[in-house]
Amino acid sequence: xxxxxxxxxxQLPPDYNPEDYKRPSVTVDVVIxxxxxxxxxVLLIKRKNEPFANMWAIPGGFVxxxxxxxxxxxxxxxxxxxxxxxxxxxxxxxxxxxxxxxxRVITVAYFALVPYDAIDHRPGDDASETGxxxxxxxxxxxxxxxxxxxxxxxxxxxxxxxxxxxFRLLPDMFTLSELQQAYETILGExxxxxNFRRKILGSNILEETGTKDRSGEGRPAMxxxxxxxxxxxxxxxxxxx
Amino acid sequence: xxxxxxxxxxQLPPDYNPEDYKRPSVTVDVVIxxxxxxxxxVLLIKRKNEPFANMWAIPGGFVxxxxxxxxxxxxxxxxxxxxxxxxxxxxxxxxxxxxxxxxRVITVAYFALVPYDAIDHRPGDDASETGxxxxxxxxxxxxxxxxxxxxxxxxxxxxxxxxxxxFRLLPDMFTLSELQQAYETILGExxxxxNFRRKILGSNILEETGTKDRSGEGRPAMxxxxxxxxxxxxxxxxxxx
DNA sequence: ACAAAAGTGTTGAGAGTACACCCATGC
DNA sequence: GCATGGGTGTACTCTCAACACTTTTGT
Numbered sequence: 001x002x003x004x005x006x007x008x009x010x011q012l013p014p015d016y017n018p019e020d021y022k023r024p025s026v027t028v029d030v031v032i033x034x035x036x037x038x039x040x041x042v043l044l045i046k047r048k049n050e051p052f053a054n055m056w057a058i059p060g061g062f063v064x065x066x067x068x069x070x071x072x073x074x075x076x077x078x079x080x081x082x083x084x085x086x087x088x089x090x091x092x093x094x095x096x097x098x099x100x101x102x103x104r105v106i107t108v109a110y111f112a113l114v115p116y117d118a119i120d121h122r123p124g125d126d127a128s129e130t131g132x133x134x135x136x137x138x139x140x141x142x143x144x145x146x147x148x149x150x151x152x153x154x155x156x157x158x159x160x161x162x163x164x165x166x167f168r169l170l171p172d173m174f175t176l177s178e179l180q181q182a183y184e185t186i187l188g189e190x191x192x193x194x195n196f197r198r199k200i201l202g203s204n205i206l207e208e209t210g211t212k213d214r215s216g217e218g219r220p221a222m223x224x225x226x227x228x229x230x231x232x233x234x235x236x237x238x239x240x241x
Numbered sequence: 242x243x244x245x246x247x248x249x250x251x252q253l254p255p256d257y258n259p260e261d262y263k264r265p266s267v268t269v270d271v272v273i274x275x276x277x278x279x280x281x282x283v284l285l286i287k288r289k290n291e292p293f294a295n296m297w298a299i300p301g302g303f304v305x306x307x308x309x310x311x312x313x314x315x316x317x318x319x320x321x322x323x324x325x326x327x328x329x330x331x332x333x334x335x336x337x338x339x340x341x342x343x344x345r346v347i348t349v350a351y352f353a354l355v356p357y358d359a360i361d362h363r364p365g366d367d368a369s370e371t372g373x374x375x376x377x378x379x380x381x382x383x384x385x386x387x388x389x390x391x392x393x394x395x396x397x398x399x400x401x402x403x404x405x406x407x408f409r410l411l412p413d414m415f416t417l418s419e420l421q422q423a424y425e426t427i428l429g430e431x432x433x434x435x436n437f438r439r440k441i442l443g444s445n446i447l448e449e450t451g452t453k454d455r456s457g458e459g460r461p462a463m464x465x466x467x468x469x470x471x472x473x474x475x476x477x478x479x480x481x482x
Numbered sequence: 483a484c485a486a487a488a489g490t491g492t493t494g495a496g497a498g499t500a501c502a503c504c505c506a507t508g509c
Numbered sequence: 510g511c512a513t514g515g516g517t518g519t520a521c522t523c524t525c526a527a528c529a530c531t532t533t534t535g536t
Binding site: 022024025026063065066067068069090092093096097104106 | 263267304306331333338345347349
């Protein structure tokens with residue numbers, strides 16, 4: 001895999017044209033969110049090379065010439081987690097000239113919501129050290145990744161308020177209490193159980209599975225799943241009628 | 242430190258592959274909206290060269306090595322309209338490998354809202370033919386620009402529903418009827434006058450200028466201006482309490 | 483005085499919010 | 510039978526949406 005950090009000098013190709021080399025590099029970075037034990041965490045990679053050696057960074061890499069940005073982001077996600085087919089959306093493109101001290105790098109940032117139980121936890125193929133970090137207790141991050149991560153977190157919270165993507169962080173089947181717990185963890189506030197259930201069920205994005213969760217201590221809870229045919233975006237009240 | 246402008250050698254990844262080494266070009270495209278005679282229009286440029294010669298396209302250009310994406314977008318806007326300091330936001334980054342048939346071009350799209358009276362209408366310095374086109378009657382566009390433009394229009398309408406950026410298309414001072422007319426033009430629906438005024442004034446983003454518009458036929462209307470200290474984003478009802 | 487556009491309130495409906503108790507199961 | 514979490518309804522408040530007439534000016 002391309003590691004944007006390991007670089008060495010080579011002679012230029014024969015069809016060298018100075019104009020071609022004044023192009024910025026383009027990378028994709030993917031902020032990968034998951035819920036781990038009622039904590040919202042992100043996957044980070046420990047850098048091995050300068051600059052920012054031994055600091056943590058958001059996973060990412062160069063966009064290849066033949067792949068789309070979405071494909072590049074999905075590839076990065078898959079390489080790090082083994083997961084495909086999860087919720088992912090383009091976040092923003094960061095392109096300050098000095099964000100990478102070596103050269104001009106423009107990065108198209110994505111964020112992904114991954115059910116923790118779907119993640120492949122075997123050591124990464126590129127032997128790089130990865131780790132899950134709580135968004136509430138992050139290490140110092142390389143480049144402008146702190147900024148990107150905070151932006152992603154803001155967007156995730158905002159998105160939770162007017163859509164129902166929260167369940168994308170849960171397993172295929174889940175209880176309403178688990179879903180409510182997820183929302184409370186991410187939004188950082190407690191929600192009323194009856195109102196929460198009324199709104200979620202009223203938005204019609206979930207369906208009962210008919211089975212019940214027997215793992216807990218008290219009364220078994222109905223398991224729900226996402227209705228594939230449902231619209232994720234729940235229309236909120238508009239500013240203008 | 243590596244010098245990105247070094248013409249004799251460049252830094253490459255360890256698993257160097259000539260295909261990977263080619264970098265995509267990065268451009269910014271700016272969808273420039275203005276209200277012209279109660280019509281929502283965009284500024285387009287007629288292409289003179291292949292591909293898509295003689296077709297219309299969204300103004301844009303390469304990102305220079307020393308400028309940020311925002312600076313590049315502002316520069317393009319200024320070159321085409323002479324306008325600075327208007328509302329502009331990043332829209333989305335489009336990077337399908339085949340969107341430009343010549344080579345890989347990733348474009349960071351912005352959209353700008355320009356008061357029509359602020360536009361410099363002298364012929365462009367680069368002698369390229371530019372024109373304002375109604376978004377409701379567009380010509381065939383080059384590349385994937387039709388897609389970008391429709392995306393921008395969707396975003397603008399969506400944004401109007403939960404923020405109050407509409408007045409960014411109007412002169413410094415404007416009447417509430419003009420503002421309502423702007424919203425109706427963009428959203429494509431009529432709005433109730435009393436409810437509109439109550440909401441706009443209630444959101445506290447405007448202030449009276451104390452002067453009145455004497456140009457119309459009937460009763461002169463109060464002129465308002467944007468309160469510089471106001472928050473543009475009006476908080477809407479959330480999905481979860 | 484009349485044409486033309488500006489400006490102004492009220493009411494009914496629906497959604498949001500706050501709040502407390504019974505139910506099903508395992509041990 | 511008790512501990513544990515699951516599940517349910519109602520009343521009040523507030524925002525939204527629909528609706529028509531008076532006021533100010535120019536001619």
